[in-house]
Amino acid sequence: VLALKVVLASGEIMSTARRARKSSAGYDLTRLIVGSEGTLGVITELTLKLHGIPEAIASGVCPFPSVDAACRAAILTIQTGIPVARIELLDALQVKACNAYSKLSLPETPVLFVEFHGSDAGVAEQSKSFGEIAQELGGGPFDWATRTEDRNRLWQARHDAYWAGRSLRPGSQGLATDVCVPISRLAECVTETQRDVAENGLVAPVLGHVGDGNFHLTLLVDMDDADEVRRAKGLLERLAGRALAMDGTCTGEHGVGQGKMKYMTAEHGPAALEAMRSIKRALDPHNIMNPGKIFA
């Protein structure tokens, strides 16, 4: 996001930046507004930086014996400087759901979906290096494709992962949440969460943006079963606490809304939270912009 047009609580319209790629002229209002969930103003226009379509794209799926091995492969890939464009973790349950929903026949173990961008030679080299890393960690075989149809089929399954998850338990409601932790703690956080899910008799596939240390959990809950709802809520609380204990955040992408307001003090501490509140009061003194969100 390069710039925004924003309608403020005063009714005035502000542009947060110009079309230059960078600026050091005053405060970064663009980043302040991005992620503010409508509490500081209403975004009416965005200026985005576009990325070109690469000359060549290769992608593929690589199975791993464990979430830990898959995460370690992702870390090693990034540390080696392989410029991986996408790297997504699906746990065994999510793979099972995708197989059924998207008519795939992937091995039902944790897998990484990866994609490389570059020249023909570049993506071949990157894919080969990634395959070697995967093998070192007990993963593989890594099959990669550069044909558009093959790639689209894989990524379509990835994009349908939420619906695939839902179909694991027809009639249930999907309670989606996400957390983000330092990448070095991701395997531990996912594995502990999977154990917690199992111990509480819940069903919850995992899908992770592993390059960021971020993962999504979709709890498939029978909302008519009060005890199950209670167990699900307990799990969500423990997950947020687990991420915070690992120096992570209670939400990497979803935002705070109302559901995660209760974690804000634990995550930010009183001084940073009060700084946010004072910015909110300064820009929206009458609390008319999406009131009751982010802060109680």
Added chain:
Amino acid sequence: VLALKVVLASGEIMSTARRARKSSAGYDLTRLIVGSEGTLGVITELTLKLHGIPEAIASGVCPFPSVDAACRAAILTIQTGIPVARIELLDALQVKACNAYSKLSLPETPVLFVEFHGSDAGVAEQSKSFGEIAQELGGGPFDWATRTEDRNRLWQARHDAYWAGRSLRPGSQGLATDVCVPISRLAECVTETQRDVAENGLVAPVLGHVGDGNFHLTLLVDMDDADEVRRAKGLLERLAGRALAMDGTCTGEHGVGQGKMKYMTAEHGPAALEAMRSIKRALDPHNIMNPGKIFA
């Protein structure tokens, strides 16, 4: 910058973020503080994301017949998706200064200094593609090196460019400024500025971070010559105005301080500027944090 520890005007200490690579939990205080020039608090600790040293590095210098051709080569390089790690423009005067100061023998025309990161095969391919683009635009020959000594010699000259510039006119003072414009307007902005410099009998080498549309101008001014000082100040004003007229910013990297306060309204408009001021007042009600900077 992943996170900051900041001492606020209240004396309280806040942490702007945790160690996760991303978060959507509340306002982005990290970006708000970065570039605020000490007006919102004092940064006492930074958490940075480090980048690995690539397997292979290639770099080189490529001469061009004009600033326009060099800028168009840079644009085409980026649009083609060649992942150039560094791409820096030096105008003919800056090259002349570097030749004298750093004992190089570069052709005294506009040049691009470029660097590529990746595998051995990757950087060879990127260098070749860049060389072809340069040739299409009348530039070249592009000689590239992967030997550390050769690279270091080139980039040392680049890093000494300011001192090289100063040595063009011993006894003068260097008035350094920078602006940033959309990359598509960079050649026009640099060329008009060079013309303005020449018409006013000034001496000012140009060095550009061309991949960002950002460039630095160092006016070498005899501060005892009141008329020259006056002409230099006029040039600085016109340069800022030129960048703003091209939908750019009055400063890409240097910041506002006191010298560029006068451009803030023209750059941001009254609503955005008042939003910045109200954030300043909210976080520093007694105006004790670097007062008199950014805002009058």
